[in-house]
Amino acid sequence: MAYDSYQEERIDRILTENNVDFLSKKMMGGLCYMSDGKMLCGLVKDQLMARIGLDAYDEALRRDNVSEMNFTGRAMKGYVFVDGAGMDLDDDLEYWIMKCVAFNPFAKASKKKKNK
Numbered sequence: 001m002a003y004d005s006y007q008e009e010r011i012d013r014i015l016t017e018n019n020v021d022f023l024s025k026k027m028m029g030g031l032c033y034m035s036d037g038k039m040l041c042g043l044v045k046d047q048l049m050a051r052i053g054l055d056a057y058d059e060a061l062r063r064d065n066v067s068e069m070n071f072t073g074r075a076m077k078g079y080v081f082v083d084g085a086g087m088d089l090d091d092d093l094e095y096w097i098m099k100c101v102a103f104n105p106f107a108k109a110s111k112k113k114k115n116k
Contacts, residue, residue, distance in 0.1 A: 003030040003043035010090070011041070011048075014097045033100075038109045041100040048082040050096050053103040060099075078103075 008024070008031055015022045015033070022035045030044035042049040049069060052060055057078050060066050065086025069079035087093040 002026075002045065004046050007043050007046075007048070007087070007093075010093055011043070011097060014090075014094050015101075018098065018101065020101055035101070035104050036109075038104055038107045040104055041097060044081070046084050048087050048093070048096055050080050050082055050100050051103060051107060052078065052080060052096075052099045053106060054078045056099060056103065 011033065012024070015035075020035055020040075022033050022040060025032050025034060027042075030042055030049070032042040033040040039051055041051055050060075054077055057080070060080050061068060063086070065083045067081045067083070068075040069081050070076065082096050087096060
């Protein structure tokens, strides 16, 4: 299993309860949540991948159970990983999801790939 389906259910519930228009896609070896055509957050194995933006990045890294997102050998600024202990409680998971939702209006959408 590439991601924890229990965490998927929890994130779906939080987004639905907060009236966030979203869709989820399997990608990057996990599950990616999209809102307004932009990546909101995701699940990779047992971690939450949170797109929180540069303004919240340094403060987030000072919290327990949070690390920089690093897929390619360098940090992706504005994105963090939250491990299981950092999102164990519903309030903790909702904190991170709503951080992502708050940043989403300011996030840039990926460029659309042109079909050849």
